[in-house]
Structures are given as C-alpha cells and as structure tokens.
Amino acid sequence: MTKKTNTQPGALKALASARLSITLYGALSGAALLAVIAVAATGHSVNTFMWVRAVLLPVIAYVLLRITTAAADGSRRAFERMSTLAVIMPIAIIGVDLIPGVCPPWYAAAQALCMLPVIRVAFLTRGAALRTAFPKTG
Structure with missing residues (x-):
C-alpha cells in the first residue's frame, strides 16, 4: 500500500x-480461555490440547492485530500475512477440532465461533477496496 492508498x-x-x-476474535478467544478455566475449576476433564489452544489463540489474536495495524499503516507484507492467516486459521482450527476425540463438542463449537470474525477478515482482504489498495506485484 502506498501513501496514496492510506x-x-x-x-x-x-x-x-x-x-x-x-479485536472481536481476541475477545471471543479470551472467553473460550475463561470457559476452559471454569470447566477445569469445576472438576471436569480438560485435556492438554484444550489448554494449549485456549492459551495460544488469544496470543495469536494480539499478533494478528499488530499485523492488521501494520497493514493499515501501509505495509503490503503485513497485508499479505493478514490475508493468508485469515484463510488458513479457520481451516486449521475447525479442521483439527473435527477430528474425533480431540476435544469435546462444546469446545469445538466455541472455537468455531471464535473463527467467525477471522472468516470475515478473509472476505474483507479479498474485497475490491483492499485488492485495489494492495495490488499484486510481480
């Protein structure tokens, strides 16, 4: 994105x-982490996969927010990263959750809900306004 694009x-x-x-994705991921904490605190089973995923996704939200901010500041590289992650993340997160026995259905549903705002970003980055602002080079 050039200065004119800003x-x-x-x-x-x-x-x-x-x-x-x-930001909404980060809030939903934080809520999913709180849900895992609440489930564990009430004596129900929470596996290592759920703990790791629940902790990592809010961290990833912060990183993705920084990348998005850099894209808004004009970084084509940040835009490309944001665009790529917005497609890959929902496929990877939901795909892994669909493997039988990896996590309980309530957790898979919570993770799918967290991915809805990211899916929106995938569509936004492929819209006409941003394709014009960040034309393909090469």
Missing part, C-alpha cells in the same frame, strides 16, 4: 472493519 476511504473502512473483527 487516503482511500474504501481501504480505510475495510481495514478498520478487519481490525474490529480481529
């Missing part, structure tokens, strides 16, 4: 929406 209203609006979606 003034494109459509791109600015799309990136603001992406930032809001990533």
Whole structure:
C-alpha cells in the first residue's frame, strides 16, 4: 500500500472493519480461555490440547492485530500475512477440532465461533477496496 492508498476511504473502512473483527476474535478467544478455566475449576476433564489452544489463540489474536495495524499503516507484507492467516486459521482450527476425540463438542463449537470474525477478515482482504489498495506485484 502506498501513501496514496492510506487516503482511500474504501481501504480505510475495510481495514478498520478487519481490525474490529480481529479485536472481536481476541475477545471471543479470551472467553473460550475463561470457559476452559471454569470447566477445569469445576472438576471436569480438560485435556492438554484444550489448554494449549485456549492459551495460544488469544496470543495469536494480539499478533494478528499488530499485523492488521501494520497493514493499515501501509505495509503490503503485513497485508499479505493478514490475508493468508485469515484463510488458513479457520481451516486449521475447525479442521483439527473435527477430528474425533480431540476435544469435546462444546469446545469445538466455541472455537468455531471464535473463527467467525477471522472468516470475515478473509472476505474483507479479498474485497475490491483492499485488492485495489494492495495490488499484486510481480
């Protein structure tokens, strides 16, 4: 994205929406972590996979928010990373959760809910405003 692109209203609006979606993803991931803590505190079974995933996803939300902010500041590389992660993350998260026995259905549903804002980012990054703001090079 060039300096001129920073003034494109459509791109600015799309990136603001992406930032809001990533913030929502972070909040939902934090809520999923709290749910795992609550389930464990009440004596129910919580496996290592659930703990690791529940802790890592809010951290990833922070990293993704930083990448999105860099894209809004004009970094094409950050935009490409954000765009790629927004496609790969939901497929990987939901795909792994669908493996029988990996996690209970309530946890898989919570993780799928967390991915909805990320899916929105995947669509936003492929919209006309951001494709124009970050044209393919090469």
